[in-house]
Amino acid sequence: MKQIALQLTAGNNKGTRRKLDFYPTPPECTVALMEFLKLPEDLIIWEPACGNNAMVDVLRDYRHEVIATDINTGHDYLETKMDCDVIITNPHFNISADFIKKAVNEAxxxxxxxxxxxxxxxxxxxxxxxxxxxxxxxxxxRPDFLYQEREKGKKGAPTMEVAWSVWIDGNETTKYLPLNKPKL
Ligand SMILES: C[S@@+](CC[C@H](N)C(=O)[O-])C[C@H]1O[C@@H](n2cnc3c(N)ncnc32)[C@H](O)[C@@H]1O
Structure with missing residues (x-):
């Protein structure tokens, strides 16, 4: 049901997609994070801006229970509460600061x-x-955030460079560590 709703509101309308900053994250970005974090399987993860589940699918491959919500399916993250241990997402850029402030207080x-x-x-x-x-x-x-729109086998020339920021309760000395692209 969720998948169908997203196709209608996001997949078939590029204007709406871009307004909500709908750019699915290529799986290797999430794999690189998960290989770094090595989270215990029993932790519950919330992906609160899940789009069409590009991150969620990877998180579930790591055998986690994942709560997947998005404004497109009626859950504005800034107005929603869930019980979870971990929050992982690629938030809407314009409201990312609000996402961060809320998330660090609830996971x-x-x-x-x-x-x-x-x-x-x-x-x-x-x-x-x-x-x-x-x-x-x-x-x-440079991840290709348009990978789902490309014809199979065609490569893009992505220009955006990205980094994971990770907050861990009680750990406030920032460490800077580059991650290599994992082979999938
Ligand atoms: C950059 S996309 C990322 C999608 C997904 N997290 C991924 O990495 O593939 C941002 C997502 O944020 C959602 N979004 C925008 N504002 C939101 C809000 N206030 N609450 C929840 N989701 C929101 C959009 O619908 C979109 O799916």
């Missing part, structure tokens, strides 16, 4: 995929000081 581990230069901004200085990530993990490749 012990939070990971957000953000543009690499995300913290290079005066307006985010206070956010970083108040909620310092335990890790900033730049990806050493």
């Amino acid at each position: 012990g581990i939070v990971a957000m995929l953000l543009k690499s230069q995300y913290w290079h901004a005066k307006k985010r200085y206070d956010l970083f000081k108040k909620f310092p990530p335990a890790y900033v993990l730049p990806l050493t490749w």
Whole structure:
């Protein structure tokens, strides 16, 4: 049902998709994070801006219970509460700061995929000081966020560089560690 709703509201209308910042995350980005975090299987993960489940599918492959919600299916993250241990997402860029502030207050581990230069901004200085990530993990490749739209076998020339920011309760000294692209 969720899948069908997304096809109607997101998949068939590029204008709406772009307005909601609908860019599915290529699986290798989530695999790189999961190989780094090595989370115990019994933790419950919430993906609160799940789009068409590009991240969720990988998280479930790691045998986690995953709660998948999105504004497209009636759950505005900023207005929604869930019981979970971990929050992992690639948030809508324009409201990413609100996502971060809420997430770090409701889960012990939070990971957000953000543009690499995300913290290079005066307006985010206070956010970083108040909620310092335990890790900033730049990806050493440029993910192709249009991969689902390309004809099979065709490669794009992606330009955006991204990094995971990870918050771990009680761990406030930021470490910077590049992640290599995993082979899938
Ligand atoms: C960049 S896409 C990422 C989708 C998915 N997380 C992934 O990585 O493939 C951002 C998603 O945020 C959703 N979104 C935008 N505003 C939201 C909100 N306030 N609450 C929940 N989801 C939201 C959009 O519908 C879109 O699916």
